[in-house]
Amino acid sequence: MSTVLSELHDEARAVLDPAHYDYYAGGVGDEAVLGENEAAFRRLALLPRVLRGAETRDLAVDLPGGRLALPVLVSPTAFHRLAHPDGERATARAAAAAGTVLVSGVASTVAIAEVVAAARAVDPGASVWFQLYPHPDEDVTACLVRRAERAGCAALVVTADSPVFGRHRRDAEHGFHDLPAGLAAENMRDVPGAPPGGTRDIAMSPAVSWAHLDRLRELTALPLWLKGVLHPRDAVLAVEHGVAGVVVSNHGGRQCDVVPAAVEALPAVVDAVAGRVPVLLDGGVRGGGDVAVALALGAAAVGVGRPVLWGLAAAGETGVARVLDALRDEVDHVLALCGGRDLADLTRDLVVPRGAGVS
Ligand code: FNR
Numbered sequence: 001m002s003t004v005l006s007e008l009h010d011e012a013r014a015v016l017d018p019a020h021y022d023y024y025a026g027g028v029g030d031e032a033v034l035g036e037n038e039a040a041f042r043r044l045a046l047l048p049r050v051l052r053g054a055e056t057r058d059l060a061v062d063l064p065g066g067r068l069a070l071p072v073l074v075s076p077t078a079f080h081r082l083a084h085p086d087g088e089r090a091t092a093r094a095a096a097a098a099g100t101v102l103v104s105g106v107a108s109t110v111a112i113a114e115v116v117a118a119a120r121a122v123d124p125g126a127s128v129w130f131q132l133y134p135h136p137d138e139d140v141t142a143c144l145v146r147r148a149e150r151a152g153c154a155a156l157v158v159t160a161d162s163p164v165f166g167r168h169r170r171d172a173e174h175g176f177h178d179l180p181a182g183l184a185a186e187n188m189r190d191v192p193g194a195p196p197g198g199t200r201d202i203a204m205s206p207a208v209s210w211a212h213l214d215r216l217r218e219l220t221a222l223p224l225w226l227k228g229v230l231h232p233r234d235a236v237l238a239v240e241h242g243v244a245g246v247v248v249s250n251h252g253g254r255q256c257d258v259v260p261a262a263v264e265a266l267p268a269v270v271d272a273v274a275g276r277v278p279v280l281l282d283g284g285v286r287g288g289g290d291v292a293v294a295l296a297l298g299a300a301a302v303g304v305g306r307p308v309l310w311g312l313a314a315a316g317e318t319g320v321a322r323v324l325d326a327l328r329d330e331v332d333h334v335l336a337l338c339g340g341r342d343l344a345d346l347t348r349d350l351v352v353p354r355g356a357g358v359s
Helices: 003-015 018-025 032-042 087-098 112-122 138-151 169-174 210-219 232-240 262-273 288-296 306-337
Strands: 044-046 061-063 066-068 072-074 102-105 128-132 155-159 224-229 245-248 279-282 301-304 351-353
Touching: 003 018, 003 306, 018 169, 018 306, 032 044, 032 262, 032 288, 044 288, 072 087, 072 102, 072 306, 087 102, 087 112, 087 306, 102 112, 112 128, 112 138, 128 138, 138 210, 155 210, 210 224, 224 232, 232 245, 232 262, 245 262, 262 279, 262 288, 288 301, 288 306, 301 306
Parallel strands: 072 301, 102 128, 128 155, 155 224, 224 245, 245 279, 279 301
Antiparallel strands: 044 351, 061 066
8 A cells, every 4th residue: 555545544533432433444344345445456466578678657647527627536525524624525626636626426515516615615627426326205305416416517527336334343342333523424414305405325225227227327417427336237237328427336344244355346347348448456555556546447437435534634725635646656657667658558468377377
């Protein structure tokens, strides 16, 4: 793991309420998937090319919904005000300053319009994307989409890996089920079905289907990413249903407890999509080497979830900036060591299994 990220993790753990630390850190079941996301990266190695580099390297990526100055964006995670009083505003400012996208979640403790305003105050061209779960009450989904559009979001991310809530033992042990007084999922305030001035719970339903996705796509002209895809056939279906991109993710090991590591699911999805739309990955990315491996396996960029929460808890906006700066610096360094000029030089032949020889 990146030294900077590991230090920020330790600082975050020291300052966070243990129940909140465990809410962020924990995973589903016995946390095997959580561990595997990181362990799978350690089972892979990069086989560098030599004598083909450049004095400076280009780390930028163009995606539907924005240009990233580095191939790392901020994955949607819930309840940033548990980590720091500035919450998602701080995360938005740091992401905008780094030139990357914040995917702001429906479970944000700051309303999406304020999150986008915070990013735009740093960089008027900043892109913020909005993540939502397809709500079983489609009036709620439509209301959220309109709010994201009015706020100025540049893309929507629909999370498909959560037909039901994951079961988190650490939360059960702490009895952590509700936000503390004064904090709420602000995007759910005054949605259809909410009490006047109050919020409605974020709901999930196993009956949500591709038809819901089609209706959502018809609701908006925004590019639509599908997050939480692991099966290559679902990636193909997603393309057929008109998504702008696919996010390979197992929700950071927080949903199904018998799925493969995200990076292990990536190559088959990349092959199935065959370049028709970009593929992102999140889960277990903890340093520039992991970013390089994922890109070499075909990801256009990666997302980070928990590392951003550690930075936020440790030092607010500055802490998130340190996470993104460290990752940018490390990706650049690895790219130089692999003889790369830009991210396209990270190709699949550079990835080999660790400890199994090279053929
Ligand atoms: C998440 N994640 C998530 N995903 C999503 O689509 N909507 C959400 O509301 C949340 N909430 C959430 C809360 C917390 C505390 C965590 C840690 C994660 C999943 C997230 O977007 C991403 O897939 C993982 O965090 C990626 O794994 P790493 O980087 O944390 O290993």
